[in-house]
Amino acid sequence: MSAERCLMTARVDRHFSRTLDPADERAMREHLPTCAQCRARYEKQLLLERLDPDAAAPEARIASGLGIGRARPMLRAAPFMGALALAAAIAFLVLRPAGPGSPLDTGFTARGGGGASTSEDAAYVIVLRGATDAGPTRAGASIHRNDELTFSYGNGAGKRYLIIYGVDEHRHVFWYYPAWSDPKEDPHSIAIAPGAQSLPDAVKHDLDGKQLEIHAVFTDSPLTVKSVESLISSAPIGKTPTFGPGSIDRTIRFEVDP
């Protein structure tokens, strides 16, 4: 049996993250019955879906592949309590290394290894969005353009600074941390503490794109917003800029609902 991974397995993963467009969904569906590797992947993803209490219902997932509406995930949603009560309003978003369609990979700790993750694994961000009173919401693959976003981070990597920004398909950059409201200023990364922390501000931008890629960049030295914007604009289209040695860039993509 070939040890090479079938290229279509990436589409299987994207189906489950609801980021596969209908044309690619069709191709995946036609391929699936003929490929044991992809069927095995599909079945594994089904198992994860059954176990994950926050997974979207299959109905919503299959609707997404059909291009049917913006099928709302059948999840309970948490009340959004604002900046002073972040713990009560959380949407877990899947974190993945930079790169489209890559499977989830935030680290692996063998039992008995002292519980320590690699430093990269220990740097993460949780994105929160306002929701209803029914309980926490996993935002999944989409946010609304008018959502206020709040953030918590984990800094087990011992980094000293953090920036959080979003960039859409037009390369418009939206700053979450640091705040940047005066073009004459050039604010720099926020200083961060070790461990798991919540950031205080709920930030809303007037998003005008259909997709938003959030970047949380952990560094040892501060970055300035203008230097970051320069890096973004000079990076080849579709490529994430690099922020220097030792930096950790956590990214996640959203569809932006109107």
Added chain:
Amino acid sequence: MHLALASTVAVPHLHPTDEAFDLEGFHAGDRGTLERVYREHYTKVARAAASVLAPADAETVTHEVFHRLLSSAKMRESFKGGELGAWLARVAKNQALDFRRRYARETSLEEGVADAPDMTTTTTESAQGDSLSAAMIVERFRKTVLPPKWGAVFEARFLKQLGQREAAIALGMHRTTLMYQEHRIRALLQKFVLETDR
């Protein structure tokens, strides 16, 4: 204290004489009508397909039925009236049977092709096999990967499927602590399941 909730939801049938059902719009492929049909009859279609096929294939057939409904005026026009849900369920079952015949035949022709999937197990055998396999994977995950300190959260949220608030209360922990652990467990579980050979 355990609070048991029970609710029943009456799902309205789409019937030609029901003022809410727009047969003409359905035939014409009105998007809103078709999306409503999807939401109201998804479960029937999925169950009909799952009565014949294993889960992955059943979802492919479910997708195919609704894809045809969305894209084929001829298919929509073949529904002349009556219980739309029952009609869709029959379409799904027939399509599932065709699917099973087709891929079983293709498998039998592909001698020695190691990658050809096995379509010959019955749905019952497949479901039993899947459950056993899933239980073994979960058990291996617990024994070899999951840090013991996160075992209670794994059990409460992933196995018992308690809500976050309910789980936090049951475990006597802050909700943010539970969410952090759940996040880490989810990452470990995803990596374990997706990268383990079954």
